[in-house]
Amino acid sequence: MRAKRMRAALLCAAATAVAGVASASAETATIEMLNKKGDERFVYSAPLVRIEPGDTLRIAATDKGHNAVSIDGMLPSGAEPINVPFNKDGEITLTEPGVYGIKCTPHVGLGMVALVVVGDPANLDAAAAAAEKLPPKAKKRMSELFSQL
Template sequence: MKSAALVLMLLAAPALAETHEVQMFNRSDNGPMIYEPSFLSIAPGDTVRFVPTQPSHNAAAIDGMIPEGAEPFKSKINEDFFVTLTVPGSYGIKCSPHFAMGMVMLIEVGDAPAPALPEDLPARARERFEAILAANPQ
C-alpha cells in the first residue's frame, strides 16, 4: 500500500524546471564576442545560467525585446548569473560592453512568435539577430 501511495505522489508531482547553461566568449570557433548557444528555446519557469567563460562579459535584457510583464535583468561583469524566466515570449539578451560588436542572443520561452527587432539596434547586433532568426525559424 505504501508503494502505491508513493507512485501516486510521484505522478502528481509537477515536472521539474530545467537549468540551461550559456557560455560567454571573447572568441570561439563560432566567432568573436559570442554567447553559446546564441538561441535557446525553454519552458516557462526554466532557469538560464550565464557563465563568463572568458572575461569582461555580462547578460542583460535588451530594452524593447522582452515580453510585456517580464522583469528586465542585468548581471555584473564577470558574474556567474542565474535568471528564471516565467513570462512566455522572446527575450533579446546583450552583453552591455560588447552590444555594438554584436554580442547578443535570443531566448524563446514557451511558444513565442519571432520578435520584432527594434529600429535602434547596433548594425552588428541586428546582423547577429537576423542570423539567429534565420537559423531558428519560429
C-alpha cells in the same frame, strides 16, 4: 491508527509524484560568455536558445569582462528584465512565454547578442522591431537568429 498511517503514506506518494514531474519537465539551458569561439571574438556560446516556461536559463561567466542584460523592447510583457552582472554566473527561471533579447553592454557593437525563446514567441514582431535599433553587427546577427525561428 491504521487509517492515519495510510493517509501519511498517500500524502508521501503524492509528494513524490509532484517532485518527479517537476524534475522531469524543468530544464536548464546554459549560455557561456566567451572571449573567443572559433573565429569569432566576444560571443555568447549559444546565440539562440529555445526553452519552455519554467525552465532555467544559466548564464556562465566562463571568460571575464562580459555581462548579459535585456535589450530594450525585446522582453515579453510582464517579464522581469535579465541582468547578469559582469564576471558573475546568473540563473534565471523564465516563466513568461516569448522572446528575450540579451546583449553584453561593452560588446553589443561587436555583435555580442543572444536570443532566448521561451515557449510561444508571442512578442516576436515587437522584438524584431526593437532589434532594428541595435548597432549594425548586432542587428545583423539578430536578423539571422530571427530567420531561424
